[in-house]
Amino acid sequence: MNKRFFIGIAISLVFYGVVQALISGEILNDFYIDTLVMLGVNIILAVSLNLINGFTGQFSIGHAGFMSIGAYVSAIMTTNLGYSFPLGLLCGCLAAAVAGLIIGFPTLRLKGDYLAIATLGFGEIIRIVWLNNDYVGGAAGLNGIERVTNWSWIFFGVLVAVVVIQNIVKSTHGRAMISVRENEIAAEAMGINVTKYKVIAFVVGAFFAGMAGAFSAHYFYGIAPTSYNFMKSFEILVFVVLGGLGSTAGTIIGTILLTLLFTYLQDIPEWRMVIYSMILILTMIFRPKGLLGNVDVTKFFKKGGASKNGGTTTTP
Amino acid sequence: MTFDYIVQQLINGISIGSIYALIALGYTMVYGIIKLINFAHGDVFFVGAYTGYFTAKAGLGLILSLIIAMAVCALLGVIIERLAYRPLRNAARIVILITAIGVSFLLENLGIVTLGAQAQGFPDIVNKSTYTLWGDVTIDSIQLIVLVVTVVLMAVLQYVVHRTKIGKAMRAVSFDMEAARLMGINVDTTISATFAIGSALAGAAGVVFAIMYPSVDPLMGVIPGLKAFVAAVLGGIGIIPGALVGGLLLGVVETGVQSIPGMSLWRDGVAFAILILILIFKPTGLFGKNVREKV
Amino acid sequence: MAAQQQLLKAEKVSRVFGGLKAVSDVNLEINDGELVGLIGPNGAGKTTLFNLLTGVYEPSDGDITFSGTRVNGLKPYQITKRGAARTFQNIRLFGEMTVLENVMVAYNMHAQHNLFSSILRLPTHFKGEADMREKAIEFLKIFNLESKKDEIAKNLPYGEQRRLEIARALAAKPKLLLLDEPAAGMNPQETTDLMNLIRWIRDEFKITILLIEHDMGLVMGVCERIYVLDRGQMIASGTPEQIRTNPKVIEAYLGQEV
Numbered sequence: 001m002n003k004r005f006f007i008g009i010a011i012s013l014v015f016y017g018v019v020q021a022l023i024s025g026e027i028l029n030d031f032y033i034d035t036l037v038m039l040g041v042n043i044i045l046a047v048s049l050n051l052i053n054g055f056t057g058q059f060s061i062g063h064a065g066f067m068s069i070g071a072y073v074s075a076i077m078t079t080n081l082g083y084s085f086p087l088g089l090l091c092g093c094l095a096a097a098v099a100g101l102i103i104g105f106p107t108l109r110l111k112g113d114y115l116a117i118a119t120l121g122f123g124e125i126i127r128i129v130w131l132n133n134d135y136v137g138g139a140a141g142l143n144g145i146e147r148v149t150n151w152s153w154i155f156f157g158v159l160v161a162v163v164v165i166q167n168i169v170k171s172t173h174g175r176a177m178i179s180v181r182e183n184e185i186a187a188e189a190m191g192i193n194v195t196k197y198k199v200i201a202f203v204v205g206a207f208f209a210g211m212a213g214a215f216s217a218h219y220f221y222g223i224a225p226t227s228y229n230f231m232k233s234f235e236i237l238v239f240v241v242l243g244g245l246g247s248t249a250g251t252i253i254g255t256i257l258l259t260l261l262f263t264y265l266q267d268i269p270e271w272r273m274v275i276y277s278m279i280l281i282l283t284m285i286f287r288p289k290g291l292l293g294n295v296d297v298t299k300f301f302k303k304g305g306a307s308k309n310g311g312t313t314t315t316p
Numbered sequence: 317m318t319f320d321y322i323v324q325q326l327i328n329g330i331s332i333g334s335i336y337a338l339i340a341l342g343y344t345m346v347y348g349i350i351k352l353i354n355f356a357h358g359d360v361f362f363v364g365a366y367t368g369y370f371t372a373k374a375g376l377g378l379i380l381s382l383i384i385a386m387a388v389c390a391l392l393g394v395i396i397e398r399l400a401y402r403p404l405r406n407a408a409r410i411v412i413l414i415t416a417i418g419v420s421f422l423l424e425n426l427g428i429v430t431l432g433a434q435a436q437g438f439p440d441i442v443n444k445s446t447y448t449l450w451g452d453v454t455i456d457s458i459q460l461i462v463l464v465v466t467v468v469l470m471a472v473l474q475y476v477v478h479r480t481k482i483g484k485a486m487r488a489v490s491f492d493m494e495a496a497r498l499m500g501i502n503v504d505t506t507i508s509a510t511f512a513i514g515s516a517l518a519g520a521a522g523v524v525f526a527i528m529y530p531s532v533d534p535l536m537g538v539i540p541g542l543k544a545f546v547a548a549v550l551g552g553i554g555i556i557p558g559a560l561v562g563g564l565l566l567g568v569v570e571t572g573v574q575s576i577p578g579m580s581l582w583r584d585g586v587a588f589a590i591l592i593l594i595l596i597f598k599p600t601g602l603f604g605k606n607v608r609e610k611v
Numbered sequence: 612m613a614a615q616q617q618l619l620k621a622e623k624v625s626r627v628f629g630g631l632k633a634v635s636d637v638n639l640e641i642n643d644g645e646l647v648g649l650i651g652p653n654g655a656g657k658t659t660l661f662n663l664l665t666g667v668y669e670p671s672d673g674d675i676t677f678s679g680t681r682v683n684g685l686k687p688y689q690i691t692k693r694g695a696a697r698t699f700q701n702i703r704l705f706g707e708m709t710v711l712e713n714v715m716v717a718y719n720m721h722a723q724h725n726l727f728s729s730i731l732r733l734p735t736h737f738k739g740e741a742d743m744r745e746k747a748i749e750f751l752k753i754f755n756l757e758s759k760k761d762e763i764a765k766n767l768p769y770g771e772q773r774r775l776e777i778a779r780a781l782a783a784k785p786k787l788l789l790l791d792e793p794a795a796g797m798n799p800q801e802t803t804d805l806m807n808l809i810r811w812i813r814d815e816f817k818i819t820i821l822l823i824e825h826d827m828g829l830v831m832g833v834c835e836r837i838y839v840l841d842r843g844q845m846i847a848s849g850t851p852e853q854i855r856t857n858p859k860v861i862e863a864y865l866g867q868e869v
């Protein structure tokens with residue numbers, strides 16, 4: 001286990017080096033870098049939401065709210081207050097985690113659909129707070145944010161998010177979370193502190209959503225409240241569900257497929273959302289467990305050797 | 317703040333609240349019967365508004381526009397259920413919910429592709445006149461229409477649910493689908509009827525909303541849809557009178573907040589704050605009964 | 612049996628659901644090492660009493676003392692930590708987890724490694740996980756489930772699911788094991804085996820067992836003492852012989868298949 005973990009890390013570092021070399025050699029142009037950043041941000045969002053929804057079974061659709069906190073807090077730190085990006089990033093993540101804690105607690109009593117709509121409500125409230133705050137530009141948002149995020153930041157961000165979440169999931173703490181998802185009453189009867197694990201899932205999930213927010217804010221120059229409405233939360237949820245809830249590899253693959261699809265449909269902007277929604281509906285009807293439902297991709301990779309698992313399937 | 321001012325805000329609140337109530341009824345009826353938060357419901361509302369827009373442009377009057385919009389939406393609701401939800405009736409809840417989100421995206425974006433993202437002005441089909449009740453308190457013809465439409469549709473709905481065979485079937489299915497099936501009730505037909513009725517109400521709401529604001533656009537259903545959903549939860553989702561009370565209450569509170577100087581931008585926040593407070597302190601809504609999982 | 616220590620005591624415990632008094636003024640005492648049965652007709656309130664004892668529901672009234680401390684209002688996991696584990700009438704396994712993982716969940720509350728050591732993959736994490744795994748496998752061996760350790764729990768046949776649920780509860784190292792109709796849905800042969808297993812568990816692990824069962828013959832055969840619940844009231848208690856001849860019990864079961 002120990003060994004596989006480090007081999008995975010080593011392979012992904014090679015992947016990182018190759019891409020970095022391609023970027024330095026100007027073989028990959030801006031379009032590709034944009035796509036890589038988008039992919040990275042979306043993977044962090046999806047993998048972190050998967051901890052809450054997929055593993056712990058807490059139906060949350062307010063992830064864009066946590067993302068916005070990371071984006072705004074980091075941007076305030078760097079742009080309004082002049083601190084460095086790493087500090088801004090850290091504060092963004094922590095602020096989002098605190099929001100996860102605050103939202104996690106009261107909503108813990110809720111289950112299923114009710115929890116879903118409460119998180120949706122929280123997400124919207126966060127957005128409305130930004131919207132009504134002149135310090136952060138109101139509806140226009142914050143502009144003139146310096147572009148700091150680059151391939152290195154994104155790569156290591158994804159790596160940290162995936163490794164941390166996988167390390168949680170593949171441990172007694174992860175099993176406790178999954179047991180909560182599988183049968184909350186039985187989990188509690190087996191001595192699992194259900195509240196504690198739900199809160200951990202929310203806090204860790206929010207932390208990384210904040211990270212994704214900070215990265216995207218510091219790549220696309222500006223942020224505005226509308227980018228973080230419940231549509232965005234749905235979008236993240238779709239990444240997770242399409243790949244397969246409760247499977248990190250599935251989530252990552254689902255995210256990559258959808259993000260690429262989105263990028264390639266850019267030429268027909270009017271139709272791309274139509275196609276996107278059709279794919280979503282058809283997937284749900286014909287593969288309700290997600291594209292990779294019931295297929296354990298990690299096994300798949302193990303057998304085929306380490307042929308092409310890039311920076312994403314690092315951990316067992 | 318004078319008494320007249322408060323009464324005026326109350327009238328304004330009730331008229332927007334009536335629209336929320338009409339939409340909320342569809343959410344509540346569908347949830348009551350198949351336990352699905354039908355996120356596409358707000359988009360049925362937009363289709364209703366557009367149908368009204370086209371019939372009004374074609375020179376049809378209010379009543380005909382309403383009827384046609386309701387028919388179109390009823391059909392749309394039935395088709396959505398038939399194609400997207402029925403194949404998933406035994407799937408996990410999250411799967412159906414996501415399908416509903418997909419249907420919502422699909423309707424919105426098909427709308428944008430075919431109708432354009434631009435808002436269109438709604439033709440004048442009612443003469444806007446304002447009546448003074450007393451002092452500074454006024455009510456305009458559109459508000460009156462909204463109230464009349466809501467009251468009439470509510471009365472019809474009450475009749476259908478409590479007095480007709482299909483209404484009884486609806487109540488039976490929402491109480492216990494399996495038992496209803498065993499008793500020989502055609503569950504599929506009943507669910508279709510529920511979607512038809514709920515969607516028709518949303519269609520009517522769409523038309524009156526469009527007359528009130530006077531404009532239509534493909535994303536117009538998103539926010540009212542969400543608000544109506546809050547209203548349904550507020551009243552106790554699955555409970556028909558709850559949707560009415562929830563809608564009216566939400567409309568009044570919202571208008572109240574908006575009328576406080578400096579607070580107008582927080583109007584939408586209030587709806588969600590109410591949502592969360594209700595969920596935390598009385599998750600089953602004002603009229604709901606607590607149901608606990610049996611161990 | 613000399614100088615037995617009291618393990619569980621319920622005093623005038625009641626629970627109301629809406630207007631219905633599902634459990635009313637129930638007294639119950641269980642000593643260390645006993646094997647006690649709880650019987651009663653359908654809907655008598657047996658499961659509800661279990662839920663009260665294990666913290667799933669809070670009593671509307673009365674006191675519950677476990678191991679010398681009052682446990683009213685504690686959460687189920689806190690009561691489990693104090694040493695009471697249970698099974699459920701309607702099996703509640705972690706369906707999508709493997710057999711081994713189901714048992715490993717029971718060790719979470721004794722975990723030596725915290726979240727951070729798992730995230731950082733510190734040596735304590737690896738040691739803690741390996742320990743858990745080893746212990747869980749030992750346990751599965753006892754229950755003849757070792758060969759199935761990597762199977763998904765929901766795919767097990769019914770009888771094995773029941774056994775797994777008991778194994779999982781035992782893995783929590785309880786002082787008191789509460790079994791809610793463990794033989795439900797089993798054929799006579801399986802039931803006999805199960806009863807032998809239960810007695811063996813009590814002797815081997817030196818624990819106390821409280822068990823709900825419908826099958827009277829079975830309860831009479833295995834339990835040393837029996838409580839009888841009817842319509843929320845404890846109508847009798849005593850040795851199997853006393854219960855068999857108790858007119859109140861006979862009346863309660865009259866018209867029911869015994």
Ligand SMILES: Nc1ncnc2c1ncn2[C@@H]1O[C@H](COP(=O)(O)OP(=O)(O)OP(=O)(O)O)[C@@H](O)[C@H]1O
Nearest residue numbers: 608609610628633652653654655656657658659660
């Ligand atoms: N959560 C609850 N809400 C409302 N009523 C309940 C609840 N749990 C149990 N009851 C009621 O309490 C009474 C006792 O139920 P309980 O399940 O404890 O009976 P039981 O003795 O275990 O019966 P069985 O032999 O059928 O398992 C029943 O009338 C039941 O309907």
Ligand SMILES: [Mg+2]
Nearest residue numbers: 657658659700
């Ligand atoms: Mg029972």
